[in-house]
Amino acid sequence: MQKLVVIGAGMASGRVLEHLFETAPDAYDVTLFNAEPRGNYNRLMLSPVLSGEKSYAEIVTHDDDWYSANGVTCRFGEAVVKIDRDRKVVVGQNGEVPYDKLVIGTGSAPFIIPLPGKDLPEVITYRDLDDTNAMIEAAARPGSRAVVIGGGLLGLEAAAGLRMRGMEVTVLHLMGHLMERQLDEAAGYLLKKDLEDRGITVLTRASTKAILGDGKVEAVLLEDETVLEADLVVMAVGIRPETRLAKDAALAVGRGVEVNAQMQTSDPDVLALGECVEFNGQLFGLVAPLYDQAKVVASTLLAEPAAFVTKELSTKLKVTGCDLFSAGDFAEAEDREDIVFRDPARGVYKRLVLKEDRLIGAVMYGDTADGSWFFGLIKDGTDVSEMRDTLIFGPAYQGGAAVDPLSAVAALPADAEICGCNGVCKGQIVTAIEGGATDLGMIRATTKASASCGTCTGLVEQVLAVTLGDDFVLPAAQSVCGCTDLTHEDVRRLIKSQALKSQPAVWQELGWSTPNGCHVCRPAINFYLLADWPLEYQDDPQSRFVNERNHANIQKDGTYSVMPRMFGGITTAAELRAIADAADKYNVPTVKVTGGQRIDLLGVKKEDLPGIWYDLNAAGMVSGHAYSKGLRTVKTCVGTDHCRFGTQDSTGLGIKLEKLLWGSWTPHKVKLAVSGCPRNCAEATCKDVGIICVDSGYQVGVGGAAGMDLKETERLCDVPTEEEALEVTAAFVQIYRENAKYLDRPYKWLAKVGLDWVKAQVVDDLENRRALAARFELSQTVYRKDPWAPLAAKAESFAPLADLTLEAAE
């Protein structure tokens, strides 16, 4: 009998032995090495073992009886030291075994990020039964906390299992959404939501800096200095093929052990399969191709012709209650078409990717019942042009209606707040409609919904349409862009009432028709989210126009203008000297005094921006935000300090206002001015907020403009003290931030909601004024920071990625 040695008792090699003994039980005398002190078991089932839904005994695939019945010599718990191909022997820790044929199935090794603290005893990976048992043991201690690094398949299964065993679990994921290799953003968002619903904290874009602890794990430190307390750290960031034995034996090894279609390595007597191999440049992590490889290995060992071919793969997550499915290729491309179906009420998302009338990819979340049917269409390359219109509804679909543009509003629960001013929920409006209120006027009369600021009018009308059906004709409203039928006002209201805190959340819950928006909606949604959730939402630079992303104004020749802040228009000789030095050093062609009482450096090259910022920062200056939909400048006159007509310290108030408001983002730009007397030298009556000082105090005007439209401010209120002037201004800016449509200046927004409504909120209702000012201050704790300083430290990202003109000249 020929001698066969198998290294590694994983799922793939177990299958090889099964096929071998079925076809030719007497062909080989088999020795099976395994570094783990046990035989073959189903590794895919470790997740149910971790969560407690299964026991180890239930997942054993081959037991001692099976090995002895087939005459397999088991060398479990013994690592292989080397393969000697010249003498055709495998050297184990306890001695040599000769072979005629050798099968390498060493699988993969978990990737360990080289972090400080990675060697602490409570830092574990998730590969085998020992890891699983270590996690079960850690979870048994009451009140213990786990941090899982890696939001891929394995990490999430570990997190769900630990949570089911009662641990507090946080998942850290480097990318913007979970399982980014298997899911698109929309499905990743729904998965995150489901995991959060079961008590798992998920942090995306979270980069780990170190694992802290003295002798044992105590906490995990993130790059942004967040500290998460932890008793257990599970590292599940990826795997790499375990190729050391093969490499030492001088077999051809790329990323994995290289094999041909017969699963032979560069030595025809040595075969390899599973996660350790590379075939046609491809690695394998899922079980289906491993089983195919096992069949081929068995045939090759018996000298029967067989060839391995790669097939389409599908992925499912083994977390009870999270239904997701992905298969094929779902990247976007010019010659591909998307069919997207979203049902916000049920948390369902389906996306099919078609190319030349054939289905090539599918991602589904929430309802995966049709997954295998779609997978079949992908594998078979079926022509789907005949059933294209109804394809997304699955094989059971029998005719039906088009998708309803009102579905987002129809899906809202009865307690969803529609009118924020008067606290009216959808249920109350529906009740009023059922009680006979059949148009907007009657709804306003009976429920007060949309009777105050009016921004929810569109939503109230949609509730009417949904409830009354064909009896109500929806007035045509301007939607945000082609990605949605909702208006800006609708979107703002729904972001608040449904607590939507990320862009994928908005796209999914409000039924966006594009995968990730467009250049019209992205900046608007980004602003709405950061205005409504300053602490939770992180500003997305890629959803900003160039000026706000680069913190400088792009000019028509592609250069930029740089303008440092001069609070209240006051500067010093030292600042002017620094500006002059910067102008010299960076060859600034134009230096201009602006209408906003500061100095503009025009014609700066992009790669010089970090340098000039650094120099201006060093002189104590910060960005003037001359490029932002945010606070620009507070223009002042000299007031009582020098002027013989001045009634108050207008310069001082201007500086205080600018120090209060700077860095804040608003729907459009906001300009202020403070004049020291009614002669109004600071031209305060054409600003968004203009204050005129008088003997008795301060006259606060709002809604002025001196651009495409020329408008004088309207009086908001008169206040006796500087403190009140500051508070009223902050409250006004905040109510504008919370309610206005993106790119509406205050005067345009005021024309829609009416000055009276704003007065009632900001002037008459003192408690509300303070609450608005407090919310503004909360947001400012995040945004009252100089954006130049952190960017100046990342100078390389402003330079070209490469300069090929130099190389070509060599």
Place this chain on the structure above:
Amino acid sequence: MSWIDIGALDDIPQRGARVIKTQVGCVALFRTGDDQVFAVSDTCPHKGGPLSEGIVHGHKVTCPLHNWVFSLETGEAQGADSGSIPTYPVQVEAGRILLDATTLAKRSAA
């Protein structure tokens, strides 16, 4: 073709771009939301706007100066605008971005 290593995929932010200087002018390397990379001319044919500074959505980019939208795959202007930008072969292998040096040197050789 001769592929040269330009840099790491992670050097470009998702839905963002970086510029490289070449013999044929500035070329913008775009990384889309689904992690694909495209190489196209950085210069908008309308008024010369730097396309690398535009907002990236799907496989398209919007010029920051006057909102012309271009397909990153074909280089064709979308919608009512007409015009196109050159596209260049690019591939990503093991997290590295590779460009074809021969196409980028073509015009200077002529």
